[in-house]
Every structure is written in structure tokens, then in C-alpha cells.
Amino acid sequence: MEIVPARIGPSDSPIGDPLEGFTRTRLPDMAEKEQWVAAIPQAAALMYFRDGQLSLVAVNDCFYRTFLKTLDLSAKPPHHEEWRRRMVKMAMSDRRASAFELRRNGALGWEYFSCTIGQLPWVHDEGRLILFTALDRTNDRVTEKNLRRELLSDGLTALPNRAGFGEEIEDRLANGPWPEHSQFGIIAIDLSRFSRVNESLGPMAGDELLITVAKRLKSSLRQGDVLARIGGNDFAIFSRLNNGMSDCIHIVQRVKDALGSPIRLSDVQIRVDCAIGCALSVNLDDDPDDVVRKAQAAVKIAKRSGKVEIYRNGVLKEAQRRFSIESRLRTALAQGCLTLAFQPLIHLPTGEVNGFEALARWEDPDLGTVSPVEFIAVAEESGLITQLGRWAAYEAAQALSRWDAKFGQPLPVGVNINLSPIQMARDDVASMFEESLRYSGVAGNRLTAEITESAIIADPEKARKLLVALKDLQMLIAMDDFGTGYSNLASLHSLPIDILKIDRSFVSSMLDDKDKVAIVRTILSLAESLHLHVTAEGIETQKLAHALQTMGCGYGQGYYFARPMPEAEAYDYWRARWNFETV
Incomplete structure (x- = not known):
């Protein structure tokens, strides 16, 4: 069967190969299928696979505008290799269809496409026809990302919330540099008498106080530490401890120094008192949520004792009881x-x-x-x-x-x-x-x-x-x-x-x-x-x-x-x- 090169798309298609490594091909009896491709509302292309080689048969306008018109012919885009690899793998298998998500770096940032590959019936020779479609999901992913950010962060202070704090800890433990025998610690901070500020000065003053406290606490952090607002007037710090308890005490002192001076709200100066409880991991395999609960148990004792409390064995059992x-x-x-x-x-x-x-x-x-x-x-x-x-x-x-x-x-x-x-x-x-x-x-x-x-x-x-x-x-x-x-x-x-x-x-x-x-x-x-x-x-x-x-x-x-x-x-x-x- 003779393979004849043909026009791939609109009349203003670029001269030369629009996609490096792909050969444009004209197959007999393709008129009807080309019309089908043109009728698909999302980006679509018809591929031909034979003897381990892929060639491009037909594309619709959406595919051309999305993937070919702005293609840099001097570079070899990563998604080009991704398409080739997935299409060849699917064509050489017995699977009739496949789906994947493609991510590429566009002019305005990352772009996301939901892609499908399906084999079409072809009886003229031993080659295979493959239909490729790509649905632009960029707006959906951006919306999801924004929603996720809202779900994992505190809207008032822009700090991670309780759920976001857990994810930040897991990310630090999985991807951060951790020297041998190092630990991590959680420092829980409860603002004392915060409700009195709301009652006497109003909720706006209470919000302003929380924002100011968050800024001061953030200024006391070391590189790699994570600050989160895990409750109404509760904050927590995740920190890497190379020197165990001494590092923890040093951070606590920095926190106390940061909150030592009064905070001015309108015409009133307020001294921020807080209860501080700490919990240290035994090793990096400890469950972070468990260490956070231990720190919160310690801070409850600190509220009664008026001193910084370090979690001791049995406190969590007492809290559970x-x-x-x-x-x-x-x-x-x-x-x-x-x-x-x-x-x-x-x-x-x-x-x-x-x-x-x-x-x-x-x-x-x-x-x-x-x-x-x-x-x-x-x-x-x-x-x-x-x-x-x-x-x-x-x-x-x-x-x-x-x-x-x-x-x-x-x-x-x-x-x-x-x-x-x-x-x-x-x-x-x-x-x-x-x-x-x-x-x-x-x-x-x-x-x-x-x-x-x-x-x-x-x-x-x-x-x-x-x-x-x-x-x-x-x-x-x-x-x-x-x-x-x-x-x-x-x-x-x-x-x-x-x-x-x-x-x-x-x-x-x-x-x-x-x-x-x-x-x-x-x-x-x-x-x-x-x-x-x-x-x-x-x-x-x-x-x-x-x-x-x-x-x-x-x-x-x-x-x-x-x-x-x-x-x-x-x-x-x-x-x-x-x-x-x-x-």
C-alpha cells in the first residue's frame, strides 16, 4: 500500500514537520475518518502505527492550535516523548484503549490535559489506526489547587491549618535532609485569655491579635521550621532537632522572646501570655499526628502549671482516659x-x-x-x-x-x-x-x-x-x-x-x-x-x-x-x- 504525505490541518499550517519525529501520512479511504476527527470538539489526532513507527494522519483545528501552531521546532518538548512512549506501548499491546494526564509548561504556567488513546478498526494492512484526544483540564486543576490551598490553610493568618500542618510535616520528613540520629519536635502554643479580648474589644481586635501573634511567631522560626494555626487560639511549630531537647528549649525561648513585648490593638496595649507544651519524637518513624497529640496534652498541663511542659510518658493515656x-x-x-x-x-x-x-x-x-x-x-x-x-x-x-x-x-x-x-x-x-x-x-x-x-x-x-x-x-x-x-x-x-x-x-x-x-x-x-x-x-x-x-x-x-x-x-x-x- 502506498503512503502519500498530505495536508494535516488548516491552510495556515507551518511548512515542514510540525512535530519532530512524526511523519505525516495519507492513507486510502481516510476521508470519512478525517471528517470524524474534525467533528470532535476537543483536541484530536489520528495516528498510524506500523513496524514500530508512528505517523500523523489527520488532526482537527483544536489539536493544531493547542499543540502544533506554537510548537518550538528547535526543541524537543518533554510531552512529545511522553506521547510517543504511551502510544507505542498501547499499540504494541492487546489493550484497546488507555488514558493518562499530560502536563506541560505553557506560556502562562503549567497546563494540564486529560488524554485518551484508542485503537480504531483497520483492515487494509497490518498497521493500526490510533485516535488520540486531549481535553484541556488546566482551569479544573487550578481550581482544585486553590480549593486545596483553602482547605489546608487558615484564611485569617495564611498559615497551614491542622490538616495542612500534617501534610507539611509529612513532606519535610519525606524530602528534607535529616542527619543520622536527628529528631523532630512539636511545640504547641495556646494563647491564654484570648476569649477576653474578643469579649471586651470585639472579634475584629481578636483577629488582629491572632495575625500579629502569627507574624511574631513566624519571625522566631529557623529555616525548615513549620508554623501552623491548629485551632482558634492554638498554634504549633514543627522543628528539626539535631541536638534534641536543647534545640527544643532554644526554640521555646525564641517564641517567648517574640511574644514578650505588648501588642497594641487600637488604643490598648495587650501582653500576650501563652501556655507552651512540647513533645519530641523518638525517631523519624514516629507518627507525626501522635507527636502533635502529645504536645497538645502537654500544653493542657502547662495551662494549669503556668510553666513550659515537656510531654512525659503516660500523659497521653491520661488524656485518653x-x-x-x-x-x-x-x-x-x-x-x-x-x-x-x-x-x-x-x-x-x-x-x-x-x-x-x-x-x-x-x-x-x-x-x-x-x-x-x-x-x-x-x-x-x-x-x-x-x-x-x-x-x-x-x-x-x-x-x-x-x-x-x-x-x-x-x-x-x-x-x-x-x-x-x-x-x-x-x-x-x-x-x-x-x-x-x-x-x-x-x-x-x-x-x-x-x-x-x-x-x-x-x-x-x-x-x-x-x-x-x-x-x-x-x-x-x-x-x-x-x-x-x-x-x-x-x-x-x-x-x-x-x-x-x-x-x-x-x-x-x-x-x-x-x-x-x-x-x-x-x-x-x-x-x-x-x-x-x-x-x-x-x-x-x-x-x-x-x-x-x-x-x-x-x-x-x-x-x-x-x-x-x-x-x-x-x-x-x-x-x-x-x-x-x-x-
């Missing part, structure tokens, strides 16, 4: 799986039960017995303390109501309910107690709200309004753990407080410590001057009970009298000690 407790506690509160235990408050001169302190107890089928110290701390951290506090108030009032029904008349006892400072700040506590009293039918003077000194110090004016509202309900107010905080005596005198509870740290060992005896005497004298009742916590021996009674303490509480007990046992305990005469 706190998460489990939070999840299970949420379920337990929804399903009513918690109970109240009642520890008696004893009138020391007579030995009678004056009331009970209600204490939450939790027995979980998966976690077992969970200590109140543990789950209350988790509740305060997670915000569940509001729901927990409401449950305790309602249940304590209902317990009094059930005791009254069993006895046939109101018992001469009350119940003390602990209030968390966080609940006082976030919840409508007065409304909560009003509902508890109304639903139970119990008089207000039989409920005592126990508050801590820290709850008053945090917001004295708000605390004062709350205590006044509780007094309007005829409730009693007790200051718990007195002596361990920083109460101002003037404010103590002005607050409507009825009872001081001496902390067990002063009581339990006071007989062996003259200083603690002096502290207890001082508190008793202060209470007498202010006309307040006093309850001593942590009484564990008869000797302690008699000593406190002799010193003039009116009420006591502790294991010497009874441990916290279920509701039914507490009622029986009161009946057994009713009109009891001696301690």
Missing part, C-alpha cells in the same frame, strides 16, 4: 446512672445529725468506680459541670422530700450542695435552686450552697448578686475549704455567708502541729466575731472531735462519724442518732 470519662459521663447523665451519697454533719456538743453533705458517686459498667476528683475535673473542663450540678441540686432536694414522706413530717435536717465556680459563672444557679425547691416542696432553709473562695475571687460582684439571690430563697451559704484561698476579710464581712467550713488539711493533723491549731483557733475566733457557724472537715478520731468541741467548734464532719452513704442508709443513720447526747 479523660476523653473516655467525658464520653461515658455524658451518657451517664443522660441515662440517670449517677447517685448521691450523703455524709452527715454532726453537731459536736450534742452528737445530733444537723444535716448531710450531698456527694456525687459514679459506678460505670466499663470504667468501674470513677473517683469524684477525677470526673468532676473532667466535667468542669468539658462544660458538663452545669448538667451535673443541676442533677445534684434536683436529686438532693428530692431526697429530702422522700425522707419527709417516710418520716411523716419535715425532718430537722438539711442538705449541703457543692457549687462549682464554673457552674456559678455559666449557669443560672438561682433559677436552678428555685426550681429544685418548687418541684420538691422543700423549704429553702433546708438547702445549703457550698461555694469556694476561688468562686468569689474570680468575679466578686457576680458572686455577690448570686448569693443575694440565694438568700432571697431562704437558703444558707457555706464557704467551703476556708483557709486555703485568698479571701479578703472585708469582702467576707460584706457577703451573706452563714457557715465557714475549715479545710481538712488544717483539721486532720492539727493535734501534731501547733501552727495548725493556731490557724483553727483564728478561724473560730473570726467566725465568732462575724456571727458565723463553723464546720470542721476531716475529723477522723474521737480525740479530734473532743478537741474541736473544746475549742468552740459547733459542727464536724469526717470518717470518725460516718463515710458518705446511700440515701436509705443516711435516713437510718439520722434516726439512730436522733437526740443522741454525746460525741
